[in-house]
Amino acid sequence: MAELKFIEGYPEYMRKLIDIVNKTRQARRDFTPKAMTMAERDEVLQVHPDYAPGGKRQILFGPNKGDMAANEVVDLLEAYPVVDSKVINLSNPDYSVDLLIIGGGLAGTTAALWAYDKGVNKDKILLVNKLRHGDSNSMMAEGGTQSADRENDSPARHFLDAIGGGHFTNKPDVLGALAEDAPLIMKWLCDLGAMIDRNDDGTFVETAFGGASRRRMHACRDYTGMEELRVLRDEFRSRQIPCLEFYPVVEFLTDGNRLTGAVLFNLETGDYKIVQSKVVILSTGGFGRLHIRGFPTTNHYGATADGIVMAYRVGAKLRDTDTVQYHPTGAAFPQQIIGLLLTEKLRGMGAQPVNIEGEAFVYPLEPRDVEAASFIRECYVRNKGVVTPTGMKGVWLDTPLIEVKNGSGAIEKAFPGMFRMFKRFDLDIRKDPVLVFPTLHYQNGGIETDPWGKTNIESLLVAGEVSGGVHGKNRLMGNSTLDCLVFGRRAGITASQILNNKLPFGKLTLEHLPKYIAQLKNANINTARKAPIILPDYRGKAVLARMIDVF
Amino acid sequence: MPEDSNIMDKIAESNRSVVTGIDEKEIQYWVTISVLGRKYRVPAGLTIMQAMEFAGYRLIRSCGCRAGFCGACTTVYRIEGDYRLKTAMACQTRVEDGMYLTQIPFTPAERSDYDLDKLRPGIEALLNNYPEILKCLGCNSCTKACPQDIDVMEYIAAGKRGDIAVMAEISFDCIQCGLCAMRCPAELAQYNLAQLARRLHGKYNTPAPEHLNKRVEEIIQGKFTKELEDLIKMSVDELRKVYTARDIEPE
Ligand SMILES: Cc1cc2nc3c(=O)[nH]c(=O)nc-3n(C[C@H](O)[C@H](O)[C@H](O)COP(=O)(O)OP(=O)(O)OC[C@H]3O[C@@H](n4cnc5c(N)ncnc54)[C@H](O)[C@@H]3O)c2cc1C
Ligand code: SF4
Numbered sequence: 162m163a164e165l166k167f168i169e170g171y172p173e174y175m176r177k178l179i180d181i182v183n184k185t186r187q188a189r190r191d192f193t194p195k196a197m198t199m200a201e202r203d204e205v206l207q208v209h210p211d212y213a214p215g216g217k218r219q220i221l222f223g224p225n226k227g228d229m230a231a232n233e234v235v236d237l238l239e240a241y242p243v244v245d246s247k248v249i250n251l252s253n254p255d256y257s258v259d260l261l262i263i264g265g266g267l268a269g270t271t272a273a274l275w276a277y278d279k280g281v282n283k284d285k286i287l288l289v290n291k292l293r294h295g296d297s298n299s300m301m302a303e304g305g306t307q308s309a310d311r312e313n314d315s316p317a318r319h320f321l322d323a324i325g326g327g328h329f330t331n332k333p334d335v336l337g338a339l340a341e342d343a344p345l346i347m348k349w350l351c352d353l354g355a356m357i358d359r360n361d362d363g364t365f366v367e368t369a370f371g372g373a374s375r376r377r378m379h380a381c382r383d384y385t386g387m388e389e390l391r392v393l394r395d396e397f398r399s400r401q402i403p404c405l406e407f408y409p410v411v412e413f414l415t416d417g418n419r420l421t422g423a424v425l426f427n428l429e430t431g432d433y434k435i436v437q438s439k440v441v442i443l444s445t446g447g448f449g450r451l452h453i454r455g456f457p458t459t460n461h462y463g464a465t466a467d468g469i470v471m472a473y474r475v476g477a478k479l480r481d482t483d484t485v486q487y488h489p490t491g492a493a494f495p496q497q498i499i500g501l502l503l504t505e506k507l508r509g510m511g512a513q514p515v516n517i518e519g520e521a522f523v524y525p526l527e528p529r530d531v532e533a534a535s536f537i538r539e540c541y542v543r544n545k546g547v548v549t550p551t552g553m554k555g556v557w558l559d560t561p562l563i564e565v566k567n568g569s570g571a572i573e574k575a576f577p578g579m580f581r582m583f584k585r586f587d588l589d590i591r592k593d594p595v596l597v598f599p600t601l602h603y604q605n606g607g608i609e610t611d612p613w614g615k616t617n618i619e620s621l622l623v624a625g626e627v628s629g630g631v632h633g634k635n636r637l638m639g640n641s642t643l644d645c646l647v648f649g650r651r652a653g654i655t656a657s658q659i660l661n662n663k664l665p666f667g668k669l670t671l672e673h674l675p676k677y678i679a680q681l682k683n684a685n686i687n688t689a690r691k692a693p694i695i696l697p698d699y700r701g702k703a704v705l706a707r708m709i710d711v712f
Numbered sequence: 713m714p715e716d717s718n719i720m721d722k723i724a725e726s727n728r729s730v731v732t733g734i735d736e737k738e739i740q741y742w743v744t745i746s747v748l749g750r751k752y753r754v755p756a757g758l759t760i761m762q763a764m765e766f767a768g769y770r771l772i773r774s775c776g777c778r779a780g781f782c783g784a785c786t787t788v789y790r791i792e793g794d795y796r797l798k799t800a801m802a803c804q805t806r807v808e809d810g811m812y813l814t815q816i817p818f819t820p821a822e823r824s825d826y827d828l829d830k831l832r833p834g835i836e837a838l839l840n841n842y843p844e845i846l847k848c849l850g851c852n853s854c855t856k857a858c859p860q861d862i863d864v865m866e867y868i869a870a871g872k873r874g875d876i877a878v879m880a881e882i883s884f885d886c887i888q889c890g891l892c893a894m895r896c897p898a899e900l901a902q903y904n905l906a907q908l909a910r911r912l913h914g915k916y917n918t919p920a921p922e923h924l925n926k927r928v929e930e931i932i933q934g935k936f937t938k939e940l941e942d943l944i945k946m947s948v949d950e951l952r953k954v955y956t957a958r959d960i961e962p963e
């Protein structure tokens with residue numbers, strides 16, 4: 162069969178459509194569509210996956226009974242445990258530690274370093290990871306981290322920008338801590354040797370972004386999360402803090418009230434291990450791999466909501482479960498990278514969304530939900546999207562405009578990662594636009610905490626994307642890497658304080674499981690589903706249809 | 713507006729193969745690859761990672777970010793009939809007909825534990841922690857292997873000169889995949905050396921800027937605490953007013 166013919170990365174028919182974009186570029190250079198009015202925003206939001214009906218249902222039991230959440234999340238709350246409390250042997254814990262940290266992204270790694278700094282014996286800390294230490298959403302953060310450290314800026318302003326962006330639903334005390342600690346965190350990163358972008362005079366390069374009243378975004382090229390996390394991980398390793406990999410936690414242990422340990426699952430051999438711990442910090446990140454509403458995602462392979470599922474079983478309270486963040490600019494072509502993130506900074510530096518007719522149809526820096534909805538409308542209501550060879554629709558993001566506006570060389574300098582990703586598939590984002598469509602990006606809500614990471618469950622501290630409150634119902638760019646660093650630090654400090662009080666180990670039980678199962682039954686939930694799911698399954702359909710279970 | 717949930721169905725439908733695995737009925741173009749010596753017919757145009765999943769592998773090792781950031785999916789391969797050994801990140805490389813491959817999920821590599829506060833940028837820091845740097849033969853195998861197109865040999869050369877700044881800058885995009893170390897006849901783990909160089913550079917050559925130090929001082933003195941406390945106590949209506957009235961820095 163004849164191959165589809167590609168010309169410099171694009172099939173012939175898409176090349177013709179690109180010509181149209183090329184033709185209108187000069188005219189668009191000095192034209193930016195007007196920002197929407199509030200009424201226009203409300204209208205377009207009707208096609209946003211978070212607002213369009215059918216995507217959510219009520220949580221039927223537990224501390225958040227009556228709250229709405231995405232179907233895919235409720236599915237996991239309405240699921241049976243993967244371990245059978247009757248067969249697990251809890252009598253000889255394999256590890257006895259003071260502090261168990263679950264998930265080594267930015268939040269967990271930061272927590273470990275601060276607990277260590279505050280005197281927790283390193284051999285009494287254990288960091289467990291589902292995949293390798295660092296395989297996480299943190300590693301992928303491109304755009305940057307916020308911190309109000311310029312003369313004309315202040316933590317109060319940072320607070321205001323974030324709470325406005327969050328539609329005034331953020332938990333104020335937690336947000337206050339985020340804004341006030343941000344510069345301390347920046348200083349800490351500098352002292353540990355992170356390479357944060359600088360001007361010639363040594364000051365930070367700080368850029369503007371959607372929703373901010375001051376330039377406040379700090380980046381490390383377009384590898385911000387990678388630079389932050391690899392520096393912290395290097396320090397973690399130098400201090401020889403114990404760490405396990407490919408050992409996800411699949412269930413918590415309690416003494417009836419207090420959290421006392423966890424069940425680990427060896428992903429390779431299939432057996433379990435028991436950890437007894439005086440304090441637990443949960444930092445398992447987000448849930449992009451649940452593919453809410455069938456959307457592709459920017460998230461890493463292990464982003465499957467395990468933390469929320471396990472915490473809800475022991476009675477932890479969640480909040481803001483009813484919103485999910487979709488990023489407007491996920492890659493829609495080529496097929497190999499569908500859903501992967503194209504950072505907001507591209508639009509910040511002048512790239513314009515353009516439809517099939519070469520028209521700039523939306524103000525490029527609307528809030529993320531409005532921008533995303535406008536892309537969906539352009540594709541599915543106005544039918545002005547471009548259809549890919551695999552049947553996906555998208556709009557153009559006119560990246561060459563960045564160099565028209567900022568001079569040639571601007572793209573490679575500011576976006577080496579992005580440039581490289583497309584080059585690998587023979588596409589040159591300096592010369593050609595790229596096709597984009599909204600992608601599932603961030604779990605806005607999560608487990609409720611106080612400003613020091615404490616939850617309603619004794620001995621359970623929470624930090625990072627798995628927590629809820631600091632961003633309310635919508636997060637601004639650059640506040641979540643910051644969230645992980647600020648509350649990772651605070652959780653680490655809190656843990657050390659709790660441990661100072663000579664806390665004893667607690668009894669290890671799985672008592673909460675039969676209680677949870679009773680709640681499922683009471684709510685008439687009939688299902689064979691099990692959770693946490695640990696990893697998504699992308700195996701081909703034909704193979705799955707022929708699986709046999711031999712050993 | 714038309715039926716909104718209908719739109720959501722259409723979107724879900726168009727994303728089905730990315731989200732739930734590929735149905736072969738929809739595939740027109742095929743290639744044959746071989747994984748660990750066994751041949752599989754897979755859809756053309758997939759990444760190596762997607763192709764392995766299509767073939768039935770449920771990945772545990774060798775898969776992290778799925779986006780070219782984490783270095784988990786290190787892969788080496790040849791194309792039938794071509795003597796050259798190639799390297800790739802499985803999540804960022806398209807399958808080709810005749811590709812035969814294996815993944816390298818783990819790189820055994822030495823890294824040194826150090827206290828950054830006791831080191832200074834310069835040749836000593838490198839030599840004390842990684843004396844093997846002097847053994848580099850200048851063969852360029854590392855550079856040829858690097859999936860990030862980093863001039864690895866060049867940053868090692870910079871290190872040998874004690875030029876920490878250049879080593880840090882050149883190595884910045886390193887995803888620590890380990891391929892350079894696997895290819896090095898002098899047995900260096902280049903990426904660990906580079907990590908040390910970047911931290912030295914960050915800490916000592918570009919220390920925290922004055923404006924940051926000043927702000928940190930102000931925070932420690934509690935300069936902003938009252939203002940924040942007031943905001944924390946405000947009603948949503950009041951907040952809305954203050955928010956709307958705030959001035960926006962011109963671009
Ligand atoms: C592509 C992308 C770009 C982004 N860009 C930005 C940006 O520019 N600025 C910004 O501020 N934010 C950005 N974000 C968001 C931000 O990176 C994340 O919200 C944040 O890093 C989450 O950190 P975390 O430590 O909470 O979780 P993660 O970094 O995801 O770490 C959680 C870890 O826990 C592990 N884990 C999960 N379940 C278990 C289990 N059961 N047992 C053991 N371990 C487990 C995971 O495998 C993972 O390693 C971006 C996110 C993505 C995906
Ligand atoms: S420098 Fe080495 S470890 Fe880093 S990306 Fe290149 S080959 Fe991989």
Ligand code: SF4
Pocket residue numbers: 847848849850851852853854855864865868892895896897898899900902
């Ligand atoms: S592969 Fe090893 S010996 Fe060869 S240039 Fe690179 S560092 Fe030097």
Ligand code: FES
Pocket residue numbers: 774775776777778779780781782783784785786801802803804887
């Ligand atoms: S899976 Fe992270 S680089 Fe490929």
